[in-house]
Amino acid sequence: MLTSSPADGLRFAFGTLSVLPVRVRRWDREAARGGMLCAPVVGLVVGGCAALPGLLLLFLGAGPLLAAVASVAVPAALTRGLHLDGLADTADGLGSGKPADEALRIMKQSDIGPFGVLTLVLVLLAQVAVLAQLYQDSWREGALAALTSAVAARLALTLAARTGVPAARPEGLGAAVAGVVPTWGALAVAAGCTVLAAGWGAVSGPDGAVRAAAAMLLAPAVAELLLRRCTHRFGGVTGDVFGALAETAATTALIVLALGH
Template sequence: MNPTDSTADGAADRASAADGIRFAFGTLTVLPVRAARWDRAAARAGMPAAPLAGVVVGLCAAATGGLLLLAGSAPALAAVVSVAVPAVLTRGLHLDGLADTADGLGSGKPAGDALRIMKRSDIGPFGVITLVLMLLAQIAAVSELYGAGWADGAAGVVLAGVTARLALTFACRKGVRAARPDGLGAAVAGTVPVRVASALALLVTAAGAAAGARHGISGAVLHAAAVLGGLGAAELLLRHCVRRFGGVTGDVFGALAETAATVALVALTLG
């Protein structure tokens, strides 16, 4: 698909909210939601709905971890499962994107060569190290949150899931270009108006603050800071990838999601 297609980008071709939600869930999860459309118009309507997919994925992870805790599991085991659930619900695509992006960045090669490295099916040493450390950080953080109580762990897992997908929405804003003429990056890059991405960031931050308000003002501030910290870390990575690769790719989106989720979780443990 040509991302500059005038029909897809034209005002006469608009996707409905339902098309957008189906695009978000059909693209970002393995849930049985079939994307009715796969074009720029659907991406424009769908990527703002990405945080909604994060809510569903996060709730599934929190519910699974909660069931294990009720059955008498240790927080560490519940944390492992809660981290595994999002990987299963995305077919591991975000983790694969994280590893591929780490290999591309770590190669030190020009953009074209780095992009070819990222497209290979194998995972290099940079990818393996990054993947292991990121998963360990997520598990350690969720375990600590579960240790403080299921509600804290559940809130953290859901918040991380939403923040991860919010980072994807923000990375699809106008002005962010694709590194390749095809693939997911080309389909969604530059489709979300900046004002929409900013409004969603404020909405998710406010929702995070509301979730932490049960611990008072400090809890609200901590949860809001976790959202902003995850989004900020993803933004720094996004800018670096755009400089190195010339734009975004599907792999970069996976790396952004995992980075945002990890930073949000770690931030919650600091309070």
């Protein structure tokens, strides 16, 4: 069997977690392991792309609200809205009150129910509201928040793909990545992301470093609560659950960054 290279992992990560034109050459468990360990790298790219239009709009004289909308729209576009769709589907599945098999069937349907619509609206409003507040405080605060939330979202995926987390279905992205990441590897990536976040948060001073590090720690912790609920409710994870975890972590990170401003 061929040994997976770091490049295979990066291609898997960008090919499955973004619309960037990357060709996934391997779709096996070893490549999936590397890909999920590299997931926060995708967050760095997506977060940087999210910050750019916000900064450009501010430079051109637009207000912080429009800049915030742009920074929220870019990650949605770079994922084809799959994370938001997963959030809505997971909300419908959890809110249905049906047995696991039927709840999973509801999640696979193409339409969105009332739980999904309400969850989408509230999450997007929260993200825009926080980014508007931070862009109003400082262009630097808004840009760093877009970056931090995007990395935290993908870190939650790395942690959710750790050993011991089962797949709810035998097919799909959830089955491809469930349990592929060693727990020690997931924790090492989390530690690295936290240190990096504290580093770029320090650009805004000591308080900024603390807030960024706290966001990188608390966002996956809140996503972990949702993960446990989903594994208990559905019997494991699906691609929709991964999307919901990403959006939950991104929103939590933004809220943490807004506290104290």
